[in-house]
Amino acid sequence: MxxxxxxxxxxxxxxxxxxxxxxxxxxxxxxxxxxxxxxxxxxxxxxxxxxxxxxxxxxxxxxxxxxxxxxxxxxxxxxxxxxxxxxxxxxxxxxxxxxxxxxxFMPSPERWRRGVRVRHCRLRLGIQPALAGLKHLNRLENVLARAEWSDDDTAEGLLSDSEGRLVEATCMNLFWQRDGILETPRLDRCGVAGTLRTVLLDRLPIREVDAFPQLLEQVEALWLGNSLQGVWPVAWLDDAQGRAVQRWSIGPQHRRLQAVAHDALGFPSRLDD
CATH class of the missing domain: 3.30.470.10 (Aminotransferase class 4, branched-chain amino acid transferase, N-terminal domain)
Known part of the structure; x- marks a missing residue:
């Protein structure tokens, strides 16, 4: 070694x-x-x-x-x-x-409180179950996806696989609440199984599901999270051309998942709305 x-x-x-x-x-x-x-x-x-x-x-x-x-x-x-x-x-x-x-390192407390703007990416992730969940060094897909926008207002891009299923963001995992139930994309075909995602799956009743991008237009709350930044609520979602498709008012419904994640990372779990 x-x-x-x-x-x-x-x-x-x-x-x-x-x-x-x-x-x-x-x-x-x-x-x-x-x-x-x-x-x-x-x-x-x-x-x-x-x-x-x-x-x-x-x-x-x-x-x-x-x-x-x-x-x-x-x-x-x-x-x-x-x-x-x-x-x-x-x-x-x-x-x-x-x-x-x-x-x-310095996280982004303003993004914790006010939420972020994200967009769908045009790039599609290749399906390879043998590598699904791993944080391997082959990250060219993420590099190309991140090159799709350059404006500072957009915090992240959402990625789907080659069959159109939602997977993750370029460097964060994806969570949402639908009909009062917490869900996250299944990662058995591709994507990175984040360590914060693992903790949240252990501590909260989160369903792993197959879902397509159109579903996000009906959810009550949407989040991105990883073990460095904590959890960002999403306030604004754009399509791959930068056109707004959905907005959310950040409120108490966003704080439950965020509080559990931030408790695990030592970040503030109570944030002003």
Missing amino acids: TAEAAENGWPLEDRGAAFGDGLFETVLVRDGAPLLWEQHLARLARGCRMLGISLPAREHLERPLVDAGEGLSVLKLILTRGSGGRGYALPDTSEPRLRWRLAP
Whole structure:
């Protein structure tokens, strides 16, 4: 196992850089303590099993936390298969390569309180059940989707798969309330199973469903969430051309899911409406 800070660079032949042959985790760290750490480790372990990469020892994964000071920071861990192999063929033996970076972090309290504007994306995610739920390094779909807008008023883009089912946002999971029931897209075909999503599924009665974008025009509340930003209520939804299709007044109905998520992350759970 090779483990070092990301500033030391990557060999050109690294399979993560060449093929996206690896995994990553982004972890919120508060006063040196990684939040939702067990969920992050569990997802990384699932990815390692699926890709056939050796899972680093826990002490290697936790080594960067020694340098985390007070306040909020974000730890990014990148694990690749390492180098070797001819073309796409796996090496006979491999030495996984672990890199990390710690950086200061500041969430967006205004988005917690007032909500955000989002839009549907034109890009469709490819369906690949073997990789569904994993936070693997192949993220070109997300890069292309994020390039569909440049205005500062739009906070996120919603992605559907190639058969038209809702999946996620470009870097957040998606939740809504319909007829008083909390729901989230099923992620058995593609998409990233976020660690905050895992916590919310454990703590709240949220149904995993197959749904199409038109459903969002009838929901009572819509949210985006991840383990760094917490939960953003959605106040305005646009189509892929930037035309408004639905608006919501942010109120008490948005705070229940948000409060549970923020309690897990140490963010304020009571917000002024």
